Amino acid sequence: MKIKQFEFNPVRENTYVVYDETNECVIIDAGCFYPDEKMELLEFILDNDLVVKHLLNTHLHFDHVFGNVFIEERLGMLAEANTKDLFLLDKMSEQMKMFGFPHETAKPKIGKYLNENDIITFGNQEFVVLEVPGHSPGSVVFYSSQGQCAFVGDVLFRGSIGRTDLEGGNFEQLIDGIQKKLLPLPSDTIVYSGHGPSTTIGYEQRNNPYLR
Secondary structure (H helix, E strand, C coil): CEEEEEEECCCCEEEEEEECCCCEEEEECCCCCCHHHHHHHHHHHHHCCCEEEEEECCCCCHHHCCCHHHHHHHHCCCEEECHHHHHHHHCHHHHHHHCCCCCCCCCCCEEEECCCCCEEEECCEEEEEEECCCCCCCCEEEEECCCCEEEEECCEECCEECCCCCCCCCHHHHHHHHHHHHCCCCCCCEEEECECCCEEHHHHHHHCHHHC
């Protein structure tokens, strides 16, 4: 498994392209906002002859879906996400305005709904979907036991957790989900977050003040 990480837009959102020797890939949280960011993502895919099999969203906050319409238009790929976050797309313009972004933008479409224990396959890889709500009602994690990694969106950060003060957030639910779904994973599992550096399950077990 190979992972290309991009850091996009003023909120420094992490977008991931995950691929292997078959050249099949998935895009996770296409947060490219500016035209040059969108082209950077597309050119990486084209330059490496990658075939996009899935456009995945850990959740549907606006900074994680900025690039979805672009991918839909250029590659014909609709996003996959949890249905509990659909209300966020209806409020996308409102949220963008609140955070000072230009808010006249097309609403992304969802092509498939993801649920607990769904299996996502591409190339010789597979992800298991884990529902871990609390940052948003529909937050999910993509876990690869084969790749020893998890793409967690804004559920868990190095030394911290996702904010729970936005609509649909729930602190107790988030902590419970992390404790039950993520901390039991092998301690050397690499955690790829939606913002900031990667970490490991073991590091968070030992050092995260929210999880003690």
